Amino acid sequence: xxxxxxxxxxxxxxxxxxxxxxxxxxxxxxxxxxxxxxxxxxxxxxxxxxxxxxxxxxxxxxxxxxxxxxxxxxxxxxxxxxxxxxxxxxxxxxxxxxxxxxxxxxxxxxxxxxxxxxxxxxxxxxxxxxxxxxxxxxxxxxxxxxxxxxxxxxxxxxxxxxxxxxxxxxxxxxxxxxxxxxxxxxxxxxxxxxxxxxxxxxxxxxxxxxxxxxxxx
Numbered sequence: 001x002x003x004x005x006x007x008x009x010x011x012x013x014x015x016x017x018x019x020x021x022x023x024x025x026x027x028x029x030x031x032x033x034x035x036x037x038x039x040x041x042x043x044x045x046x047x048x049x050x051x052x053x054x055x056x057x058x059x060x061x062x063x064x065x066x067x068x069x070x071x072x073x074x075x076x077x078x079x080x081x082x083x084x085x086x087x088x089x090x091x092x093x094x095x096x097x098x099x100x101x102x103x104x105x106x107x108x109x110x111x112x113x114x115x116x117x118x119x120x121x122x123x124x125x126x127x128x129x130x131x132x133x134x135x136x137x138x139x140x141x142x143x144x145x146x147x148x149x150x151x152x153x154x155x156x157x158x159x160x161x162x163x164x165x166x167x168x169x170x171x172x173x174x175x176x177x178x179x180x181x182x183x184x185x186x187x188x189x190x191x192x193x194x195x196x197x198x199x200x201x202x203x204x205x206x207x208x209x210x211x212x213x214x215x216x217x
Contacts, residue, residue, distance in 0.1 A: 013056070013057075014048075014049050014053070017049040018049070020070045021043060021044075021077060023070075024074040024127050024130075025039070026039060026040070034112065037108075038104055038107075038108045038112050038113065038115070038116035039119050041107065042081050042104045042116055042117075043081045043120065047099060049077065050195075051076045051080055051191055051192065052073035052077050052195070054195045054199070055072060055073050055076060055196065055199040056073055056199065057199070058195070058196040058200050058213070059199035059200070061200075062205040064199065064202055067134060068131050068141065069131075069199065069202055071127050071128050071129075071131040071134070072128050072144055072198050074124075075124040075127045075128040075148060076191065076195055078121070078123055078124035079121060079124045079148070079152050079191065080191055081120055082116075082124070083117075083157060083161070085104045085116055085117040085120065086117045087161070088104065088105060089105055089110060089113060089114065090105065090110060092165070104116055104117075121152075125145075125148075128145055129145075131202075137204075140202050140204065141202070143201045144201045144202050147194050147198050148198060150194075151191060151193060151194035152190070155186075156190030156194070157187060159182075160182065160183050160185065160186025160187025160188070161186075161187050163179060163182055163183050163186070164183050167183065196216070197210055197213050197214055200213055
């Protein structure tokens with residue numbers, strides 16, 4: 001019974017996230033339509049939508065209301081998706097399938113997949129910027145923007161991915177517990193942290209709670 005109720009709630013929340021994503025995805029038109037098609041193919045591949053779900057739930061938990069959270073929800077999923085597109089490339093993991101269907105580079109070619117990943121990252125920040133026009137409290141939006149940027153970059157996800165690649169090319173004796181922890185904390189956990197932190201920041205949570213959330217993530 002509990003499992004059924006949980007599944008229903010999760011399904012409803014996931015459907016809402018899909019609606020949010022659909023609102024912010026680019027229209028496939030013009031000379032760049034092929035890369036837009038590849039972007040949409042990548043982000044509509046499904047998945048749990050865990051990061052935007054955590055972001056929205058944390059936002060509501062701290063009393064947030066309104067749609068200012070939605071551009072950040074979409075942006076976070078775009079960032080997560082771009083990382084998967086690049087991770088699947090022949091120069092990385094060389095995966096032909098993800099979630100039961102062909103990866104972006106397997107469908108559109110390696111060059112277009114690189115561009116689609118690049119475009120998703122850029123479009124994520126363009127999307128997040130829309131939040132500035134949705135609230136008078138632009139300081140919160142700016143703070144959320146900073147968290148999104150830092151946790152996705154060299155001090156977060158990209159830093160973790162860098163360490164992971166170097167570890168793969170290293171002797172196993174050089175891979176320490178400290179290194180593995182760094183990889184997991186940044187490659188995987190950084191976007192989880194930022195999702196909850198952004199939700200809290202946009203809701204106006206106190207700094208001490210935001211710090212606690214970062215530790216949980």
